[in-house]
Amino acid sequence: MLKATLLAAALALGLAVPARAASEIQKTGAVRTALPAEVVEVQSQPRNTAGVILGDAIGGAVLGAAVGGGVALYRHETTTPKNWGNWQRDVAIGAGIGLAAGLLFGAVDAANGDRTFTGPVADVRPTGFAPPAATYGARY
Secondary structure, X not given: OHHHHHHHHHHHHHHHHHXXXXXXXXXXXXXOOOOOXXXXXXXXXXXXXXXXXXXXXXXHHHHHHHHHHHHHHHHHHHOOOOOOOOHHHHHHHHHHXXXXXXXXXXXXXXXXXXXXXXXXXXXXXXXXXXXXXXXXXXXX
16 A cells, blocks of 8 residues: 555656646746857866876775775684684785786876877768678778
């Protein structure tokens, strides 16, 4: 009974929201038929290489420390005398491995940079079941 009541309330709300939006448009009379005649240009600055490497290294160290904490928690739960053992070592090793992986990932990320495709884009693309030799044979 409760499920049916909740379902009926959700359906009623789903019908009421578009109706209210339509009434607001009718009140204001502001119906756009065309896009606005403004051009928005976004210019981005190149990212700082050291910042990229440092950010990725710190992120990797944090994630590695979290994994090391998970390993320490796993060891705590699976050992018979429920002791934490040397949990600081587990967290430190995880953070070190994460730091190394973050440095490597950051170096690769910084070396790639912000490359975007700026070449020409074809307006027509051949599609269908034509063999490749017939489609591209005249050009190559």
